[in-house]
Amino acid sequence: MSVLRPCTIIAVGFFVAAFALAITIPPDTSLAAVLALVDPLLPGRIHGVIANYLPPWVWADVMLPLLLRPAWLFPATIGIVFGGAALTLHSTAQTRRSRHHPR
Secondary structure (H helix, E strand, O other): OOOHHHHHHHHHHHHHHHHHHHHHOOOOOEHHHHHHHHOOOHHHHHHHHHHHHOOHHHHHHHHHHHHHOEOOHHHHHHHHHHHHHHHHHHHHHHHHHHHHOOO
16 A cells, blocks of 8 residues: 555656646657757767667667657656556555455
8 A cells, every 4th residue: 555655646747747748849759859958968878878788679679769759658658557556556455455344
């Protein structure tokens, strides 16, 4: 039960971030473009770290497609994952509670 509230708060935070990105920038702006607005060298630094420490397929098959997607999609996806975790934890807690306390 103690993990339920943080998962919910994280999910809400990422949904708010996704909504803020969707209304403040053009909806089709890529994540790479937004990162370049924050720091023009950031996409290159990310590529350098991945190239130095991870296999090449991580850049080509994971990061590059992620960076080409709309910027709002990344925080929305994380919000969905944490929202699903919160719902699962909530339903698990309800099921456990109902077994121990029959009516």
